[in-house]
Amino acid sequence: MGGKSRDEDSGEFTETYPLEDFLASLEEIGPAGTTDIADRVGCDRRTAYIKLQSLEEEGVVQSQKIGNALLWQLTD
Incomplete structure (x- = not known):
């Protein structure tokens, strides 16, 4: 399951790549x-993109398109 793992004892899912990792x-x-960012966090590029989009929707980060790439940064 992308981005979540199941605790074997409790059966509950936990976030494998919490948003705090991307902010850090x-x-x-x-x-x-x-x-x-994906390399730094240890996830694949697609997972990083989805997480960063979520943070952008919350107004915590912003992106800027440069050529074919997105540059992410914390908002002021």
């Missing part, structure tokens, strides 16, 4: 592309 990555490296 941007705090550490500054503005970065989707692939750079």
